[in-house]
Amino acid sequence: MSTQTQTLYFIERVKRIEGSFLEIDTLGVEEHRQQAMDKFEDEAKKETRKNFGVTVTEYEITAEATIFQKLIRYWQELPGEIFRMMRINDCQLVDQCLN
Secondary structure (H helix, E strand, O other): OOEEEEEEEEEEEEEEEEOOEEEEEEEEEEOOHHHHHHHHHHHHHHOOOOOOOEEEEEEEEEEEHHHHHHHHHHHHHOOHHHHHHEEEEEEEEEEEOOO
16 A cells, blocks of 8 residues: 655643543544634633643654545544554644643
8 A cells, every 4th residue: 555644733731641541532533733823712712721731743654545534534443553664754732832
């Protein structure tokens, strides 16, 4: 199967902090930066807890072409094995939230 490289944007919220452990909720996965930033801004306005926040993370991923649509559609339901089928080439924090 052929592979391709694509950039995806993950909008995530810190759900719980215990020491150095962070539990994260993925709020959405977008293919386009502007859509991700719009969703980020909407979610950031809702965040009221101090020391918690919403982030947008940009991932450049190489995987089989069919993996990308599955990532976008079913991200929260996918098993951990999905990470064995793709390679994250680059990851950048696009923006951090609040305060």
